[in-house]
Amino acid sequence: MSKKFNFRIWRGDSKSGDFKDVQVEVNEGEVVLDVIHRVQATQMSDLAVRWNCKAGKCGSCSMEINGKPRLACMTRMNSFEEGETVTVTPLRAFPVIRDLVTDVSYNYKKAMEVPAFEPPADLQPGEYRMAQVDVERSQEFRKCIECFLCQNTCHVIRDHEENKESFSGPRFFIRMAELDMHPLDTIKNRKQMAQEEHGLGMCNITKCCTEVCPEHIKITDNAIIPMKERVVDVKYDPLRWLGSKIRKKEGI
């Protein structure tokens, strides 16, 4: 039942590296991560790869497979032709640590810069009342498994290290949208923060992030565009601009 495949695996560290070719047996139903594990157990015992759940739930085994950002545990081997060469490389937007493992600390740094949920001060635990329809929008974004594939594919930073300072990336735009749409969050200027402090304006809506999201979150349509529209509304509508100067009512 097993088929033979050629795997080209990038091996190296932050200083140097190269592709190594291996021939591997592949059994029915296997995914790329199974094959990498077999290579580890039989041919390269020190091959570095991150993984945890092997069920598409933890977002650890992100890598590039034939140049596409993917979860190795959710990439079926039957999506390739027998005899085809499968090329496996580390995520390009982040510095390599070793082999297929990259330094994703950029994302944790950005997470630290998003102000946390702030509930109404007088609302006691147990007293929260929210309608299902009102939490659903934020729930979509909370499906995020932090695989960082969207960050990796986003061309604002993929080949532009210099943009990382001022750009938080799609993962954190949906985090900001999630909090912005949370029925009980009291911080009212999240969209403006996204625009001014997190580089929302640098996104030019090519939807690459949405395409690679393994959770099928509509990052661009449901988070980025609605935030951009509201920011633009308030920034460029002279009446609303004046209003915001006169009354410090609800921010954006």
Added chain:
Amino acid sequence: MSQAMERYSYDVVVIGAGGAGLRAAVEARQAGLSVAIICKSLFGKAHTVMAEGGAAAAMGNVNDNDGWKVHFRDTMRGGKFLNNWRMAELHAKESPDRIWELESWGALFDRTKEGKISQRNFGGHEYPRLAHVGDRTGLELIRTMQQRIVALQQKDKKEFGDAEKFIKVFSELTITEILKEGDRVSGAYGYWRESGDEVLFESSAVVLATGGVGKSFKITSNSWEGTGDGHALALKAGSALVDMEFVQFHPTGMVWPPSVRGILVTESVRGDGGVLTNSEGRRFMFDYIPEVFKDKYADNEAEADRWYKDQNNNRRPPELLPRDEVARAINSEVKAGRGSPHGGVFLDVSSRLPAEEIKRRLPSMWHQFKELADVDITEEPMEVGPTCHYVMGGVKVDPDTAAAVGVEGLFAAGEVAGGMHGSNRLGGNSLSDLLVFGRRAGAGAAAYVKSLAQKPKVSDGEISRAKNRLNAPFSGTGGENPYTLHQELQNLTQDLVGIIRTESELTDAIVKLDSIRDRSTRVRADGGRAFNPGFHLALDLENMLLVSESIAKSALARKESRGGHTRDDYPKMDSEWRQYNHLSRWNGSKVEVAPEEALMLPKELLELFELDELKKYFTQGELAKGGM
């Protein structure tokens, strides 16, 4: 040979960054202490993320007959009364507060029509009790806790100018040793996975929150992290493990294709109406309702189906029996030749709910089967079979403070702790367990640290002992491959210490484990120290071996069947055996298992049950005394 050693000092070191560890860290920080959070993988990836169905808490949002007493009763029944009653009591009483607290930290659970947290049905729970978010509740829990840690760090940054002044997360770091001065904890020792460099933590209190042991078995729903690290650390530090024979095989894991074998299929599928059938199309669970549960479960399909609409006037469908019962039933059906093509049984929700409803309630199941098995669960049944899911046994702790017995300054919470679930855990009781006892462990550790007049010291002898062990996989001359040994261990436990056990197989297992352990002293890691999975596995292997030995020896000692321990040669539950727990200790060269008298319930908790029910579990002599 060994690298320059980093040195840190914290009030509390929490090993494990799943639900329990993070909740413990929050509590210790709120008590004003500094906390190191150690995660073996990246922050937010811990196994908690895989929990699907929900967190059990008697909030009474869907059925207001629910309350802590009902939840307590269900938990004790599920555990066949071997649970530590005090843990079960604390858990039932405190779970609602722990869930509500999550909301105030940003969690967004599914809602009822009144806007409260929705609660779903689950095996063994009398009323709808599981707070949930579709079938990805664990993700919501871990993300909320992760974001709570970040929120506390943000506050510290604002107030003190340093986000890591009180809480620092050490990602991809593995602890290999608990350090002690006399009987007291003085620190922990480990290595960065990324570089292989060694790290020393000086700390008077260590909270173990390392989760489970599933990776000792071949077919498991656990991730690679479930290597029993905390269980082994506690054993070697001089503490004891309780009731390690009880291992939960979740009845519904995927069975096909082979590469996904063991991946969990949430119990919510059954809670939301899914039924189990064999190759003859029969709903076989009606044939497996045990005597102790006969008055609580429907004996015909019509009543079982009515229950989904009207729970007050009908008995529950037998698909929702506790997990141990369902797993054994599936095992029997397959053995009797009535299994599905790939050695499981059928679980069907497609004929029970409209396609859109299935996708809304069970989105990740739909996704998982579609992408990994080419099965559309809205159109056809799934094939499922038992998978190693959870260990009920674990570190013996004081229920109120989560302090581990035998070692001052050591605490344990979550799956690594034992006692709470008795011989079998109910679905949904794990997520609430993490929160309730994670908080208690954090508070227990904080109180202990504050009570100390002097901080125990780390001696050079302790450091060199830890160093030697860490370096062994590179200095050994033998050529044993860690991957091969791991595979042999997994096959052995699966075949000989698995869901159905016998004396001869367990005896055989203990001999074979000994031989694998002997070979493991000659295990060798190829390559360098930087992010080397072979090196990591070589070190994890010892933990899995210790845990497996503890399970096999405890299982051999218990001559009855109860919960997550089924003996083919002693197939009945025996009230005499309820009076004993098994304690595993490490004597320096092997695990020793000895019985210890189990606690009797106090009178006021015993009175929550009908006498007729108690008679099924307790001896006449025990009942005559009328409780503790």
